[in-house]
Amino acid sequence: MILAQITTSQDTADIVAESDAVSILDLLFQGGFMMIPILILSIMAVYIFVERVLTINKAAKTPEAFMGRIRDLVERGDISGAKVLCQEYDSPTARMIEKGIARIGSPLKNIEVSIENVGKIEIFKLERNLSLLATISGSAPMLGFLGTVIGMIQAFIAIAQEEGSVSPKLLSEGIYTAMITTAAGLFVGILAYLGYNYLVTRVQKVVHKMEYSSVDFIDLLQEPR
Template structure:
């Protein structure tokens, strides 16, 4: 009978017994090709920028409760020197803005507002440092991943074209999934960088709102009748 003539080779039996081979994530990353290097560098840069900005912004947020109340009391008493010293004790954007305003007391109110605004612009520049680079990483990492995939697909099709005879499905599938690794890695880095960028922007906006509120409060204090 036909079924009786079918024999199973030792190699086939071994393959059936062993089952599909498992591929670790690390193995996939190494198979991604040379385009994985710039993606890895971008991921390191993104982590560094995120951690450095978090530490800087968190430090800028630390304005003590009752800060403006203390400044108000000292200004109303006429102790401007003590108010300046109090601002210097807290190394924060708000403290530096109010200190600049205190140093301009006696000048026209418009000049005081301009001096506070100028300090605020400098502090905002410090807070937003490297955020544009973070946004660039979030967009460039997926593009590098796509580029790596295209290069990998080209290499896979070249290997298929050079293969004599029938093309093995294993050869085709290995070339494709290896090429797709860079896309996955680029998207992963890009998504994390994008989320980190938006989180940092939200933190900066929170600090900016506090700076604006305190500066307006200080200008109102100077306009109060004595």
């Protein structure tokens, strides 16, 4: 009998706990209208991150033996073969070298300028939308703070309109609802900030590889024949 009462009491407590528990989805819906722009920013951040990762991975696929094969073709005088080899790879390094090969016979300074101009264009393509991701990392927390301030104002208005004593439940509900937007904004901002720094590091690695390849190609053209 006592065991049955304990079991019944435990079941009742579990039911009450489940009814009082608030899921994360419910909390997000209680965050108010400021959750809409935060949600939009989160979708944009995810899209930019995935799109940039795919683009950078594609740009970094130039094989290590690429410059060695270019060196062999140029030293044999097979300029057309070197161009065809560059066209086989859809990468910034290959496009830079292809531009330099197309300028062989021109002054070395002109070749360097041509390669540098192509490199600037390729770097711009790699860094596209990174500034927008950085903006999201800073604006999402600010929107969260704004939503919290608006929610606190609404909570205090509701408290002021209450007659008599204010229940702790009313006060706590208004405060935690207002804080939801801050938590959501910080979450989106932190993820966007981490994603931005990761992408910047990846872009820098590709740029260093481009610079090394261009210097190697210029050195090749300066070697005595």
